Amino acid sequence: MKAFLCKEFGPIESHKVEEIEEPVAGPGEVVVDIKATGISFPDVLIVQGLYQFKPPFPFSPGSEISGVVESVGEGVTLHQVGDRVLGSVGSGGLREKGVYSEHQLMPLPESMDFQTGAGFPLNYGTTYHAFKQRGELKAGESVLVLGAGGGLGITAIHVAKAMGAKVIAAASSQEKIDLCIKEGADEGIIYQRDMDRDLQKKFSDDIKEVSGGGVNMIYDLVGGDYAEPALRA
Ligand SMILES: NC(=O)c1ccc[n+]([C@@H]2O[C@H](COP(=O)([O-])OP(=O)(O)OC[C@H]3O[C@@H](n4cnc5c(N)ncnc54)[C@H](OP(=O)(O)O)[C@@H]3O)[C@@H](O)[C@H]2O)c1
Structure with a gap:
Protein backbone atom coordinates (compact mmCIF):
# COMPACT_ATOMS: atom_id res chain seq x y z
CA MET A 1 0.00 0.00 0.00
CA ASP A 113 -19.13 12.51 5.26
CA PHE A 114 -15.54 11.26 5.43
CA GLN A 115 -13.93 14.62 4.56
CA THR A 116 -15.86 16.47 7.26
CA GLY A 117 -15.05 13.74 9.79
CA ALA A 118 -11.32 13.98 9.07
CA GLY A 119 -11.34 17.72 9.87
CA PHE A 120 -13.52 17.50 12.94
CA PRO A 121 -11.70 16.25 16.09
CA LEU A 122 -8.79 18.70 16.30
CA ASN A 123 -10.65 21.90 15.40
CA TYR A 124 -13.91 21.25 17.24
CA GLY A 125 -12.23 19.28 20.04
CA THR A 126 -9.82 22.13 20.83
CA THR A 127 -12.62 24.68 20.96
CA TYR A 128 -14.98 22.43 22.94
CA HIS A 129 -12.20 21.79 25.49
CA ALA A 130 -11.55 25.53 25.74
CA PHE A 131 -15.19 26.51 26.22
CA LYS A 132 -16.44 23.57 28.26
CA GLN A 133 -13.56 22.34 30.42
CA ARG A 134 -11.37 25.47 30.70
CA GLY A 135 -13.69 28.46 30.33
CA GLU A 136 -16.92 26.84 31.57
CA LEU A 137 -18.90 29.02 29.18
CA LYS A 138 -22.56 29.33 30.19
CA ALA A 139 -25.70 29.99 28.18
CA GLY A 140 -26.41 33.72 28.06
CA GLU A 141 -22.72 34.68 28.44
CA SER A 142 -20.76 36.48 25.73
CA VAL A 143 -17.52 35.46 24.04
CA LEU A 144 -15.18 37.56 21.90
CA VAL A 145 -13.31 35.51 19.27
CA LEU A 146 -10.05 37.00 17.90
CA GLY A 147 -9.01 35.61 14.50
CA ALA A 148 -12.62 34.50 14.12
CA GLY A 149 -12.39 33.92 10.36
CA GLY A 150 -9.79 31.12 10.68
CA GLY A 151 -10.09 27.40 11.33
CA LEU A 152 -10.60 27.50 15.09
CA GLY A 153 -12.50 30.78 14.85
CA ILE A 154 -15.32 29.26 12.82
CA THR A 155 -15.56 26.30 15.22
CA ALA A 156 -15.70 28.81 18.08
CA ILE A 157 -18.76 30.45 16.53
CA HIS A 158 -20.50 27.08 16.05
CA VAL A 159 -19.67 25.71 19.53
CA ALA A 160 -20.40 28.92 21.46
CA LYS A 161 -23.75 29.35 19.71
CA ALA A 162 -24.62 25.69 20.39
CA MET A 163 -23.85 26.39 24.08
CA GLY A 164 -26.24 29.35 24.05
CA ALA A 165 -23.65 32.13 24.21
CA LYS A 166 -23.52 35.44 22.35
CA VAL A 167 -20.59 35.60 19.90
CA ILE A 168 -18.67 38.72 18.86
CA ALA A 169 -16.34 37.87 15.99
CA ALA A 170 -13.21 39.97 15.41
CA ALA A 171 -11.15 39.65 12.23
CA SER A 172 -9.03 41.70 9.84
CA SER A 173 -11.40 42.12 6.87
CA GLN A 174 -15.05 42.65 6.00
CA GLU A 175 -14.95 39.44 3.97
CA LYS A 176 -13.98 37.45 7.08
CA ILE A 177 -16.62 39.19 9.20
CA ASP A 178 -19.27 38.40 6.57
CA LEU A 179 -18.24 34.73 6.76
CA CYS A 180 -18.43 34.81 10.58
CA ILE A 181 -21.92 36.32 10.52
CA LYS A 182 -23.01 33.72 7.95
CA GLU A 183 -21.68 31.00 10.29
CA GLY A 184 -23.72 32.36 13.20
CA ALA A 185 -21.79 35.18 14.93
CA ASP A 186 -24.05 37.84 16.46
CA GLU A 187 -21.71 40.80 15.93
CA GLY A 188 -18.52 41.56 14.05
CA ILE A 189 -15.57 43.90 14.61
CA ILE A 190 -12.86 44.58 12.02
CA TYR A 191 -9.38 45.21 13.43
CA GLN A 192 -6.16 46.31 11.73
CA ARG A 193 -3.46 43.67 11.30
CA ASP A 194 -0.72 45.93 12.75
CA MET A 195 -1.82 48.11 15.64
CA ASP A 196 -0.05 51.07 17.24
CA ARG A 197 -1.27 52.33 20.63
CA ASP A 198 -4.03 54.46 19.03
CA LEU A 199 -5.39 51.54 17.02
CA GLN A 200 -5.23 49.31 20.10
CA LYS A 201 -7.26 51.92 22.02
CA LYS A 202 -9.78 52.07 19.16
CA PHE A 203 -10.07 48.26 19.11
CA SER A 204 -10.68 48.29 22.86
CA ASP A 205 -13.37 50.98 22.48
CA ASP A 206 -15.02 49.06 19.62
CA ILE A 207 -15.24 45.91 21.78
CA LYS A 208 -16.76 47.89 24.67
CA GLU A 209 -19.31 49.50 22.38
CA VAL A 210 -20.38 46.34 20.54
CA SER A 211 -20.51 44.24 23.72
CA GLY A 212 -22.18 46.87 25.85
CA GLY A 213 -19.31 47.14 28.34
CA GLY A 214 -17.22 43.98 28.01
CA VAL A 215 -17.47 40.24 27.43
CA ASN A 216 -17.41 37.20 29.72
CA MET A 217 -14.73 35.36 27.75
CA ILE A 218 -12.06 36.04 25.13
CA TYR A 219 -10.99 33.21 22.80
CA ASP A 220 -7.65 34.56 21.58
CA LEU A 221 -6.37 32.59 18.57
CA VAL A 222 -3.83 35.20 17.51
CA GLY A 223 -2.15 36.95 20.47
CA GLY A 224 0.26 39.79 19.68
CA ASP A 225 -1.23 43.27 19.37
CA TYR A 226 -4.82 42.08 19.78
CA ALA A 227 -4.57 40.48 23.21
CA GLU A 228 -4.06 43.51 25.47
CA PRO A 229 -6.85 45.73 24.06
CA ALA A 230 -9.25 42.79 24.26
CA LEU A 231 -8.36 42.26 27.93
CA ARG A 232 -8.62 45.99 28.66
CA ALA A 233 -12.13 46.06 27.17
N1 LIG B 1 -6.79 24.32 14.24
C1 LIG B 1 -6.58 23.57 15.31
O1 LIG B 1 -7.14 22.47 15.45
C2 LIG B 1 -5.69 24.07 16.43
C3 LIG B 1 -5.56 23.28 17.58
C4 LIG B 1 -4.76 23.75 18.63
C5 LIG B 1 -4.13 24.99 18.53
N2 LIG B 1 -4.27 25.73 17.39
C6 LIG B 1 -3.59 27.04 17.35
O2 LIG B 1 -4.59 28.05 17.35
C7 LIG B 1 -4.17 29.17 16.56
C8 LIG B 1 -5.20 29.45 15.46
O3 LIG B 1 -5.34 28.29 14.66
P1 LIG B 1 -6.27 28.27 13.37
O4 LIG B 1 -6.32 26.85 12.90
O5 LIG B 1 -7.54 28.99 13.65
O6 LIG B 1 -5.38 29.12 12.36
P2 LIG B 1 -5.82 29.90 11.02
O7 LIG B 1 -6.97 29.20 10.35
O8 LIG B 1 -4.57 30.09 10.25
O9 LIG B 1 -6.36 31.30 11.55
C9 LIG B 1 -5.54 32.14 12.32
C10 LIG B 1 -6.01 33.58 12.16
O10 LIG B 1 -4.97 34.38 12.72
C11 LIG B 1 -5.00 35.66 12.13
N3 LIG B 1 -3.64 36.17 11.91
C12 LIG B 1 -3.11 37.26 12.48
N4 LIG B 1 -1.86 37.47 12.09
C13 LIG B 1 -1.58 36.47 11.24
C14 LIG B 1 -0.43 36.14 10.48
N5 LIG B 1 0.69 36.88 10.55
N6 LIG B 1 -0.48 35.05 9.69
C15 LIG B 1 -1.59 34.27 9.64
N7 LIG B 1 -2.72 34.54 10.33
C16 LIG B 1 -2.70 35.64 11.12
C17 LIG B 1 -5.79 35.51 10.85
O11 LIG B 1 -6.99 36.24 11.05
P3 LIG B 1 -7.08 37.81 10.79
O12 LIG B 1 -6.46 38.09 9.44
O13 LIG B 1 -8.53 38.03 10.79
O14 LIG B 1 -6.35 38.43 11.93
C18 LIG B 1 -6.14 34.04 10.73
O15 LIG B 1 -7.45 33.85 10.23
C19 LIG B 1 -2.79 28.78 16.00
O16 LIG B 1 -1.81 29.34 16.86
C20 LIG B 1 -2.79 27.26 16.07
O17 LIG B 1 -1.47 26.75 16.18
C21 LIG B 1 -5.05 25.30 16.35
Whole structure:
Protein backbone atom coordinates (compact mmCIF):
# COMPACT_ATOMS: atom_id res chain seq x y z
CA MET A 1 0.00 0.00 0.00
CA LYS A 2 1.03 3.62 -0.40
CA ALA A 3 2.12 5.88 2.47
CA PHE A 4 3.51 9.40 2.68
CA LEU A 5 6.62 8.78 4.80
CA CYS A 6 8.83 10.96 6.96
CA LYS A 7 12.11 9.07 7.60
CA GLU A 8 13.99 12.02 9.04
CA PHE A 9 13.03 15.61 9.84
CA GLY A 10 13.32 17.98 6.90
CA PRO A 11 11.49 20.41 4.60
CA ILE A 12 8.03 19.31 3.45
CA GLU A 13 9.19 18.58 -0.11
CA SER A 14 11.89 16.18 1.17
CA HIS A 15 9.27 13.56 2.21
CA LYS A 16 7.92 11.09 -0.36
CA VAL A 17 5.11 8.63 -1.08
CA GLU A 18 6.42 5.05 -0.84
CA GLU A 19 5.17 1.45 -0.92
CA ILE A 20 5.01 -0.21 2.53
CA GLU A 21 3.61 -3.43 4.03
CA GLU A 22 -0.06 -3.44 5.00
CA PRO A 23 -0.62 -3.07 8.77
CA VAL A 24 -1.82 -5.93 11.01
CA ALA A 25 -3.97 -5.28 14.09
CA GLY A 26 -2.34 -6.34 17.37
CA PRO A 27 -4.25 -6.78 20.65
CA GLY A 28 -6.53 -3.81 21.27
CA GLU A 29 -5.82 -2.38 17.81
CA VAL A 30 -7.92 -1.64 14.75
CA VAL A 31 -6.88 -1.45 11.09
CA VAL A 32 -8.72 1.36 9.28
CA ASP A 33 -9.12 1.67 5.52
CA ILE A 34 -8.52 5.43 5.46
CA LYS A 35 -10.89 7.52 3.33
CA ALA A 36 -9.79 11.03 4.36
CA THR A 37 -6.96 12.59 6.39
CA GLY A 38 -6.93 15.99 8.01
CA ILE A 39 -3.68 17.97 7.72
CA SER A 40 -3.28 20.80 10.21
CA PHE A 41 -0.61 23.35 11.04
CA PRO A 42 1.05 21.04 13.63
CA ASP A 43 1.60 18.39 10.90
CA VAL A 44 3.63 20.92 8.91
CA LEU A 45 5.80 21.51 11.99
CA ILE A 46 6.05 17.83 12.99
CA VAL A 47 7.71 16.68 9.71
CA GLN A 48 10.33 19.42 10.16
CA GLY A 49 11.08 18.47 13.79
CA LEU A 50 9.75 21.84 14.96
CA TYR A 51 6.93 20.56 17.19
CA GLN A 52 7.04 19.23 20.75
CA PHE A 53 5.49 15.93 19.59
CA LYS A 54 8.11 13.86 17.71
CA PRO A 55 6.85 10.45 16.46
CA PRO A 56 9.41 7.66 15.93
CA PHE A 57 10.70 7.24 12.32
CA PRO A 58 9.42 6.32 9.84
CA PHE A 59 6.00 7.91 10.30
CA SER A 60 3.23 9.39 8.19
CA PRO A 61 1.99 12.84 9.19
CA GLY A 62 -1.76 13.42 9.45
CA SER A 63 -3.27 13.66 12.89
CA GLU A 64 -6.95 13.16 12.03
CA ILE A 65 -8.49 10.38 9.96
CA SER A 66 -11.78 8.91 8.92
CA GLY A 67 -12.45 5.58 7.25
CA VAL A 68 -13.90 2.11 7.55
CA VAL A 69 -12.74 -0.60 9.99
CA GLU A 70 -11.04 -3.34 7.97
CA SER A 71 -9.96 -5.69 10.77
CA VAL A 72 -9.76 -5.77 14.56
CA GLY A 73 -7.19 -7.30 16.90
CA GLU A 74 -7.69 -9.53 19.92
CA GLY A 75 -9.77 -8.01 22.71
CA VAL A 76 -11.24 -5.12 20.69
CA THR A 77 -14.78 -4.38 21.90
CA LEU A 78 -15.51 -0.84 20.73
CA HIS A 79 -15.45 -1.33 16.93
CA GLN A 80 -16.44 -3.97 14.37
CA VAL A 81 -15.36 -4.69 10.80
CA GLY A 82 -17.29 -2.36 8.48
CA ASP A 83 -17.85 0.43 11.06
CA ARG A 84 -17.40 4.01 9.84
CA VAL A 85 -14.96 5.70 12.24
CA LEU A 86 -13.08 8.94 12.81
CA GLY A 87 -10.04 9.44 14.97
CA SER A 88 -7.66 11.94 16.48
CA VAL A 89 -4.56 9.76 16.12
CA GLY A 90 -1.59 12.08 16.70
CA SER A 91 0.10 11.08 13.44
CA GLY A 92 -0.05 8.23 10.91
CA GLY A 93 -2.93 9.45 8.76
CA LEU A 94 -1.37 10.00 5.34
CA ARG A 95 -1.44 6.36 4.20
CA GLU A 96 -3.98 4.06 2.62
CA LYS A 97 -4.48 2.00 5.81
CA GLY A 98 -3.52 2.70 9.40
CA VAL A 99 -3.44 0.74 12.65
CA TYR A 100 -4.59 2.51 15.80
CA SER A 101 -5.60 1.78 19.38
CA GLU A 102 -9.35 1.19 19.55
CA HIS A 103 -9.55 4.07 22.05
CA GLN A 104 -8.26 6.58 19.45
CA LEU A 105 -11.33 5.96 17.29
CA MET A 106 -14.99 6.87 17.59
CA PRO A 107 -18.05 6.25 15.43
CA LEU A 108 -18.47 8.51 12.39
CA PRO A 109 -22.14 9.51 12.31
CA GLU A 110 -24.08 8.57 9.16
CA SER A 111 -24.89 12.25 8.68
CA MET A 112 -21.18 13.19 8.40
CA ASP A 113 -19.13 12.51 5.26
CA PHE A 114 -15.54 11.26 5.43
CA GLN A 115 -13.93 14.62 4.56
CA THR A 116 -15.86 16.47 7.26
CA GLY A 117 -15.05 13.74 9.79
CA ALA A 118 -11.32 13.98 9.07
CA GLY A 119 -11.34 17.72 9.87
CA PHE A 120 -13.52 17.50 12.94
CA PRO A 121 -11.70 16.25 16.09
CA LEU A 122 -8.79 18.70 16.30
CA ASN A 123 -10.65 21.90 15.40
CA TYR A 124 -13.91 21.25 17.24
CA GLY A 125 -12.23 19.28 20.04
CA THR A 126 -9.82 22.13 20.83
CA THR A 127 -12.62 24.68 20.96
CA TYR A 128 -14.98 22.43 22.94
CA HIS A 129 -12.20 21.79 25.49
CA ALA A 130 -11.55 25.53 25.74
CA PHE A 131 -15.19 26.51 26.22
CA LYS A 132 -16.44 23.57 28.26
CA GLN A 133 -13.56 22.34 30.42
CA ARG A 134 -11.37 25.47 30.70
CA GLY A 135 -13.69 28.46 30.33
CA GLU A 136 -16.92 26.84 31.57
CA LEU A 137 -18.90 29.02 29.18
CA LYS A 138 -22.56 29.33 30.19
CA ALA A 139 -25.70 29.99 28.18
CA GLY A 140 -26.41 33.72 28.06
CA GLU A 141 -22.72 34.68 28.44
CA SER A 142 -20.76 36.48 25.73
CA VAL A 143 -17.52 35.46 24.04
CA LEU A 144 -15.18 37.56 21.90
CA VAL A 145 -13.31 35.51 19.27
CA LEU A 146 -10.05 37.00 17.90
CA GLY A 147 -9.01 35.61 14.50
CA ALA A 148 -12.62 34.50 14.12
CA GLY A 149 -12.39 33.92 10.36
CA GLY A 150 -9.79 31.12 10.68
CA GLY A 151 -10.09 27.40 11.33
CA LEU A 152 -10.60 27.50 15.09
CA GLY A 153 -12.50 30.78 14.85
CA ILE A 154 -15.32 29.26 12.82
CA THR A 155 -15.56 26.30 15.22
CA ALA A 156 -15.70 28.81 18.08
CA ILE A 157 -18.76 30.45 16.53
CA HIS A 158 -20.50 27.08 16.05
CA VAL A 159 -19.67 25.71 19.53
CA ALA A 160 -20.40 28.92 21.46
CA LYS A 161 -23.75 29.35 19.71
CA ALA A 162 -24.62 25.69 20.39
CA MET A 163 -23.85 26.39 24.08
CA GLY A 164 -26.24 29.35 24.05
CA ALA A 165 -23.65 32.13 24.21
CA LYS A 166 -23.52 35.44 22.35
CA VAL A 167 -20.59 35.60 19.90
CA ILE A 168 -18.67 38.72 18.86
CA ALA A 169 -16.34 37.87 15.99
CA ALA A 170 -13.21 39.97 15.41
CA ALA A 171 -11.15 39.65 12.23
CA SER A 172 -9.03 41.70 9.84
CA SER A 173 -11.40 42.12 6.87
CA GLN A 174 -15.05 42.65 6.00
CA GLU A 175 -14.95 39.44 3.97
CA LYS A 176 -13.98 37.45 7.08
CA ILE A 177 -16.62 39.19 9.20
CA ASP A 178 -19.27 38.40 6.57
CA LEU A 179 -18.24 34.73 6.76
CA CYS A 180 -18.43 34.81 10.58
CA ILE A 181 -21.92 36.32 10.52
CA LYS A 182 -23.01 33.72 7.95
CA GLU A 183 -21.68 31.00 10.29
CA GLY A 184 -23.72 32.36 13.20
CA ALA A 185 -21.79 35.18 14.93
CA ASP A 186 -24.05 37.84 16.46
CA GLU A 187 -21.71 40.80 15.93
CA GLY A 188 -18.52 41.56 14.05
CA ILE A 189 -15.57 43.90 14.61
CA ILE A 190 -12.86 44.58 12.02
CA TYR A 191 -9.38 45.21 13.43
CA GLN A 192 -6.16 46.31 11.73
CA ARG A 193 -3.46 43.67 11.30
CA ASP A 194 -0.72 45.93 12.75
CA MET A 195 -1.82 48.11 15.64
CA ASP A 196 -0.05 51.07 17.24
CA ARG A 197 -1.27 52.33 20.63
CA ASP A 198 -4.03 54.46 19.03
CA LEU A 199 -5.39 51.54 17.02
CA GLN A 200 -5.23 49.31 20.10
CA LYS A 201 -7.26 51.92 22.02
CA LYS A 202 -9.78 52.07 19.16
CA PHE A 203 -10.07 48.26 19.11
CA SER A 204 -10.68 48.29 22.86
CA ASP A 205 -13.37 50.98 22.48
CA ASP A 206 -15.02 49.06 19.62
CA ILE A 207 -15.24 45.91 21.78
CA LYS A 208 -16.76 47.89 24.67
CA GLU A 209 -19.31 49.50 22.38
CA VAL A 210 -20.38 46.34 20.54
CA SER A 211 -20.51 44.24 23.72
CA GLY A 212 -22.18 46.87 25.85
CA GLY A 213 -19.31 47.14 28.34
CA GLY A 214 -17.22 43.98 28.01
CA VAL A 215 -17.47 40.24 27.43
CA ASN A 216 -17.41 37.20 29.72
CA MET A 217 -14.73 35.36 27.75
CA ILE A 218 -12.06 36.04 25.13
CA TYR A 219 -10.99 33.21 22.80
CA ASP A 220 -7.65 34.56 21.58
CA LEU A 221 -6.37 32.59 18.57
CA VAL A 222 -3.83 35.20 17.51
CA GLY A 223 -2.15 36.95 20.47
CA GLY A 224 0.26 39.79 19.68
CA ASP A 225 -1.23 43.27 19.37
CA TYR A 226 -4.82 42.08 19.78
CA ALA A 227 -4.57 40.48 23.21
CA GLU A 228 -4.06 43.51 25.47
CA PRO A 229 -6.85 45.73 24.06
CA ALA A 230 -9.25 42.79 24.26
CA LEU A 231 -8.36 42.26 27.93
CA ARG A 232 -8.62 45.99 28.66
CA ALA A 233 -12.13 46.06 27.17
N1 LIG B 1 -6.79 24.32 14.24
C1 LIG B 1 -6.58 23.57 15.31
O1 LIG B 1 -7.14 22.47 15.45
C2 LIG B 1 -5.69 24.07 16.43
C3 LIG B 1 -5.56 23.28 17.58
C4 LIG B 1 -4.76 23.75 18.63
C5 LIG B 1 -4.13 24.99 18.53
N2 LIG B 1 -4.27 25.73 17.39
C6 LIG B 1 -3.59 27.04 17.35
O2 LIG B 1 -4.59 28.05 17.35
C7 LIG B 1 -4.17 29.17 16.56
C8 LIG B 1 -5.20 29.45 15.46
O3 LIG B 1 -5.34 28.29 14.66
P1 LIG B 1 -6.27 28.27 13.37
O4 LIG B 1 -6.32 26.85 12.90
O5 LIG B 1 -7.54 28.99 13.65
O6 LIG B 1 -5.38 29.12 12.36
P2 LIG B 1 -5.82 29.90 11.02
O7 LIG B 1 -6.97 29.20 10.35
O8 LIG B 1 -4.57 30.09 10.25
O9 LIG B 1 -6.36 31.30 11.55
C9 LIG B 1 -5.54 32.14 12.32
C10 LIG B 1 -6.01 33.58 12.16
O10 LIG B 1 -4.97 34.38 12.72
C11 LIG B 1 -5.00 35.66 12.13
N3 LIG B 1 -3.64 36.17 11.91
C12 LIG B 1 -3.11 37.26 12.48
N4 LIG B 1 -1.86 37.47 12.09
C13 LIG B 1 -1.58 36.47 11.24
C14 LIG B 1 -0.43 36.14 10.48
N5 LIG B 1 0.69 36.88 10.55
N6 LIG B 1 -0.48 35.05 9.69
C15 LIG B 1 -1.59 34.27 9.64
N7 LIG B 1 -2.72 34.54 10.33
C16 LIG B 1 -2.70 35.64 11.12
C17 LIG B 1 -5.79 35.51 10.85
O11 LIG B 1 -6.99 36.24 11.05
P3 LIG B 1 -7.08 37.81 10.79
O12 LIG B 1 -6.46 38.09 9.44
O13 LIG B 1 -8.53 38.03 10.79
O14 LIG B 1 -6.35 38.43 11.93
C18 LIG B 1 -6.14 34.04 10.73
O15 LIG B 1 -7.45 33.85 10.23
C19 LIG B 1 -2.79 28.78 16.00
O16 LIG B 1 -1.81 29.34 16.86
C20 LIG B 1 -2.79 27.26 16.07
O17 LIG B 1 -1.47 26.75 16.18
C21 LIG B 1 -5.05 25.30 16.35
